[in-house]
Amino acid sequence: MPMLKIPTPLRTYTNGQNEIVVHGTNVGEAMQNLVVQFPSLKPHLYNSEGNLRPFVNLFLRADNIKNLQGLATPLAENDILLLIPSIAGGD
Amino acid sequence: MLSREEILRYSRHLLIPEVGLQGQQKLKSAAILIVGTGGLGSPAALYLAAAGVGRLGLVDFDVVDQTNLQRQIIHGASTVGKLKVESARQRLLDLNAGVQVTIYNEPFTSQNARRIAEGYDLIIDGSDNFPTRYLTNDLCVLTGKPNVYGSIFRFDGQVSVFDARCGPCYRCLFPEPPPPGLVPSCAEGGVLGILPGTIGTLQATEALKLILGIGEPLIGKLLLYNALDMSFDFVRLKKNPKCKICGDQPEITDLVDYFEFCGVPGLVHDAELAGADWDITPAELANLIKDGASPCLLDVREPHELEISALAEAKLIPLGQLAGRLAELDSAQDLVVFCKGGTRSARALELLRSAGFRKARNLRGGINAWAKEIDPNLPIY
Numbered sequence: 001m002p003m004l005k006i007p008t009p010l011r012t013y014t015n016g017q018n019e020i021v022v023h024g025t026n027v028g029e030a031m032q033n034l035v036v037q038f039p040s041l042k043p044h045l046y047n048s049e050g051n052l053r054p055f056v057n058l059f060l061r062a063d064n065i066k067n068l069q070g071l072a073t074p075l076a077e078n079d080i081l082l083l084i085p086s087i088a089g090g091d
Numbered sequence: 092m093l094s095r096e097e098i099l100r101y102s103r104h105l106l107i108p109e110v111g112l113q114g115q116q117k118l119k120s121a122a123i124l125i126v127g128t129g130g131l132g133s134p135a136a137l138y139l140a141a142a143g144v145g146r147l148g149l150v151d152f153d154v155v156d157q158t159n160l161q162r163q164i165i166h167g168a169s170t171v172g173k174l175k176v177e178s179a180r181q182r183l184l185d186l187n188a189g190v191q192v193t194i195y196n197e198p199f200t201s202q203n204a205r206r207i208a209e210g211y212d213l214i215i216d217g218s219d220n221f222p223t224r225y226l227t228n229d230l231c232v233l234t235g236k237p238n239v240y241g242s243i244f245r246f247d248g249q250v251s252v253f254d255a256r257c258g259p260c261y262r263c264l265f266p267e268p269p270p271p272g273l274v275p276s277c278a279e280g281g282v283l284g285i286l287p288g289t290i291g292t293l294q295a296t297e298a299l300k301l302i303l304g305i306g307e308p309l310i311g312k313l314l315l316y317n318a319l320d321m322s323f324d325f326v327r328l329k330k331n332p333k334c335k336i337c338g339d340q341p342e343i344t345d346l347v348d349y350f351e352f353c354g355v356p357g358l359v360h361d362a363e364l365a366g367a368d369w370d371i372t373p374a375e376l377a378n379l380i381k382d383g384a385s386p387c388l389l390d391v392r393e394p395h396e397l398e399i400s401a402l403a404e405a406k407l408i409p410l411g412q413l414a415g416r417l418a419e420l421d422s423a424q425d426l427v428v429f430c431k432g433g434t435r436s437a438r439a440l441e442l443l444r445s446a447g448f449r450k451a452r453n454l455r456g457g458i459n460a461w462a463k464e465i466d467p468n469l470p471i472y
Contacts, residue, residue, distance in 0.1 A: 008245040008317070009274060012393075012411045018320065040411060055269045059326045064264075067329050082324060084315065086265045087244040089277035090287065091129030091163070091219035 002030055002079040009085050013041040022081070027058060028071030030081065055086040093119070097189065101143050109305045115143060121302045122146040124211040126199055126227055128179040129153075130277075130287025131217030131241050131294060133165035138295040140183040140190045144302070147183065148211055150195040151175040158472075162284035199223055201346035204230045213237040213301055215294050219277065221268035222349040228253060228261035229346055232336045237301055237308075241294040244274075246283055248290035248316040251309050251328065252297050255337035258310040263331035263338075268349065279434050286318055369440055371427055371452040373464045386425035389451075390458075391439040396431065400458055400469045410435045413442055422448045429454035429461070431472065 001021045006014050014020060020037065024030035031052070035042040045056050052058075058065045059082040065073045075081070093101070093115060104110040104118075121144050125132045128151040136147060153175045155166045170178035176194035183192050195207050199218070204226055208214060213236050216227045224242070231238035231253065238253040240261060253260045293314070300306045315324040336343040371379075379386065388405035390397070391413060408416050410430070420426065420443075428443065428451060430436040436453045443451040454461065462469035 007315075008247040008319070009280070012409075018317075040415065043414075053269070054266050057264060062326045064326070064329070082315070082326065084249075084313070084326070085244075085247075086221075086269050086274060087242045087247060087249065088221045088224055088268075088274065089219055089243040089280075089282055090127055090131040090217050090241065091159075091277060 001077065002075040002081060004030065004034060004081045004083060007083055007085045007087075009087060010041060010044060010083065013044065014038050024075060026069075026071065026075055027060065027065050027073045027081065030075055031058075031071070057084040058082070059084060092116070097143070100187075100189075104142070110303060114303045114305075117302055117304075118143045118299070119145040122148065122211045123213055123215060123298055123302075124148040124150065124208055125215045125217055126150050126223060127217035127219060128163075128165060128175045129159065129217060129219060130162045130243065130282065131291040132179070132215070133163045134288050134291035135215050135217060135241075135295040135298070136179060136183060137165055137186065138292060139298060140187045140192075142295075142299055143187070144190065144299075146191040146193065146211075148193045148195065148207065149176045149179050150197070150199050150207060151179075152196060152198045162282065162287050164288065199226060201226060201348045204346055205234065208234060208236065211236070213239060213298060215239045215241075215298055217241065217291060217294070221274075224261065225268060225349050226346060229336055229343060231255070232260050232262075233344075233346065237310075239294045239298050239301070241290040243282055243286050243290050244277060245281055246286060246318040248286055248293075248314075248318075250290055250293045250297070250314040250316070251312065252301065254308075254310050255330075259328045259330040260334060260337045262336050263334045264313065264328055266331070266335065276434070279431065283318055289316065289318070369444070369452050370455045372455050373461045376427055376454060376461075377465045384425065386427045386452075387421070389420070389426055389428045389439070390430070391428060391435050392430050392458075396472075399472050400462060402429075402458065402461070405429070410439050413439055417443075417446055417448075420448070422446075422450070424450065426451040427454050428452070430457050432457040432459055 004020045004022045006018050022030035023033045047053050101115050104115050123144055125136050128149050155170050155173055155175055155178050159166055165179045165182050174196050176196050180192045180194050214231055218224055228238055232255040235256055240251045240253055242249045297309055300308055311328050313326050313328050332339050388402055390405040390407045391410040393409050428436040428439045433456050440451055440453045459471045462471050
């Protein structure tokens with residue numbers, strides 16, 4: 001199954017888990033499956049229209065899915081998706 | 092030319108063929124602006140001064156406080172209460188009196204950013220909020236300077252070099268900032284003290300490489316570090332042709348401030364909250380309780396924070412769980428929501444108000460303000 005790596009800021013909403021097994025043949029399905037597993041993640045990833053928020057970046061094998069086929073990007077069995085959050089800390 | 096003293100001081104650099112006398116001379120002639128003298132700016136400034144960068148500019152508009160010392164290693168107990176830029180300059184000159192340190196004790200805004208950045212070869216982004224990050228990016232794109240980016244949260248760090256002349260910019264990756272409140276700040280969410288040391292040092296390394304023109308800079312690459320997993324992941328970044336500032340048809344052609352929709356901690360947002368009708372001050376709450384009222388106290392912090400300080404009668408529902416646990420609260424009852432400093436509780440209040448809790452109010456300044464003004468037995472954190 002494909003795996004999604006969860007960054008620290010969002011682990012609050014995944015019961016502290018840093019890697020989640022996601023079901024789906026493409027990135028969109030996997031993300032939908034993720035928010036079904038962890039509903040409180042949804043508002044952090046999707047806007048009210050049901051689209052991924054612009055500051056949410058998903059990377060597959062080092063490439064932004066925006067530069068691949070977007071949410072339709074196919075996922076293979078052992079793929080690891082990286083969720084890259086927008087963080088601003090520095091002080 | 093390097094003096095005899097400088098040749099001795101920098102001998103370990105001079106021994107490296109990639110640096111050598113010429114490289115050390117390049118460092119001496121370089122000028123680097125560091126935005127923020129906090130967690131990231133501390134190690135970056137210290138190492139760049141030690142390395143012999145000729146001129147360092149420091150921008151910050153804050154004073155050193157006790158909570159900074161867990162990670163902001165440029166400051167010390169002896170400079171608590173002093174201006175951060177003054178404290179940092181003092182430490183840097185102690186380390187290397189040969190470095191020229193220029194300080195800017197002012198907020199970094201669209202009005203002064205160009206003036207401040209003039210004459211610097213590159214900028215290190217060590218800021219702690221989205222408006223300053225977008226401003227730093229836009230400034231670098233518009234003035235053709237590399238932006239050595241670093242950002243941290245709890246155990247996660249990110250590093251990249253955004254140089255729009257030959258690669259993507261910050262906006263190519265993050266076209267717009269998250270809405271206020273969705274991403275907690277380090278002041279609310281916490282940060283591992285060593286994390287900014289790691290990330291700030293990586294930023295200093297990239298800055299030094301850029302000045303020397305050696306190695307492969309992180310242009311078009313983003314480093315993702317996680318201290319818990321001890322993982323370093325690299326992803327490729329591409330220039331976005333539709334980027335609003337560095338794309339084919341840029342919409343942004345001058346600097347703008349983003350305070351109005353990003354919310355800078357301690358600036359506009361807190362000022363808004365301070366004037367909010369839904370606020371209750373610690374003194375007002377204490378009077379209410381003294382007069383016999385018993386509002387429901389709702390603590391929206393995380394469970395581990397209760398070990399630090401707690402109000403005995405308060406009910407705990409962490410902010411992240413609040414939406415799913417509203418049924419545990421009575422909307423007909425007076426409700427006072429609090430957290431550490433008032434930011435999370437303000438988010439909780441928005442949620443409660445939109446769910447029909449018309450009698451909910453926010454404890455201004457959180458439990459820290461309560462500790463300061465009402466109950467000195469409670470620690471402030």
